[in-house]
């Protein structure tokens with residue numbers, strides 16, 4: 001069960017509508033009762049159980065939960081890398097739960113890109129970084145001409161703070177973890193997605209680099225109005241980066257709310273425990289505790 005909260009109303013005096021309001025935009029992404037079980041019978045693992053949430057365009061929502069709570073399974077379901085056992089996924093109001101044709105999946109991945117925990121595991125070590133960064137062009141029906149590919153790759157690199165001439169002809173393994181993770185973010189940007197799923201993108205980085213990557217993701221959201229689903233086991237990072245927090249516990253979404261709501265009035269016992277483990281919330285820009 002998700003603890004639902006009453007809606008906050010930041011604008012106190014809305015003018016009465018002079019004419020019928022236009023139909024509300026559907027959320028950027030919505031899941032309804034999304035579930036995934038591994039194995040059968042008494043050995044079944046219910047990795048993701050009846051997860052329902054939505055994310056709006058330009059919103060950063062953080063999924064927080066301990067190891068094994070189902071965060072990566074949820075990410076892989078949304079990225080359509082894994083089949084759900086039950087439930088639905090809607091992108092911009094369109095049911096994408098059962099896309100199978102390669103053409104449809106490619107169109108989906110142009111809009112929904114992923115960045116993962118271990119950038120070294122996510123790339124072919126024999127490729128150059130240029131080739132890594134050009135992968136999203138395979139999602140297009142026709143590959144753009146060389147000049148346009150170069151322009152898009154270089155502009156993505158500049159956005160993540162890397163010098164194209166410094167990295168393009170090197171291999172991924174000649175870079176640091178922080179540099180390669182920025183390449184992976186740039187690769188996602190080359191596709192110009194509406195939604196980025198970032199599954200623990202900072203957990204293999206040194207503490208000093210973590211905030212750099214969080215700030216980068218926040219900049220990208222501001223510049224591209226991109227929605228971001230940011231997955232972490234660290235409530236501090238979730239507070240720092242997100243607008244809204246989704247708490248997962250043993251495969252279930254047990255609570256969701258704004259940063260202020262979660263920080264000042266946690267509903268679920270597990271959320272309270274997580275809060276107790278974040279000793280200095282104000283260090284992450286959160287005042288209430």
Ligand SMILES: Nc1ncnc2c1ncn2[C@@H]1O[C@H](COP(=O)(O)OP(=O)(O)OP(=O)(O)O)[C@@H](O)[C@H]1O
Nearest residue numbers: 038045047065066067068069070071072073074233
């Ligand atoms: N392919 C799989 N086959 C069988 N069980 C799996 C598979 N993938 C995940 N699981 C199980 O599903 C549960 C959720 O795993 P998941 O990787 O989604 O958790 P997580 O929250 O991402 O954990 P972590 O913080 O360690 O990354 C775990 O019990 C895991 O062992």
Ligand SMILES: [Mg+2]
Nearest residue numbers: 071072073200
């Ligand atoms: Mg995981």
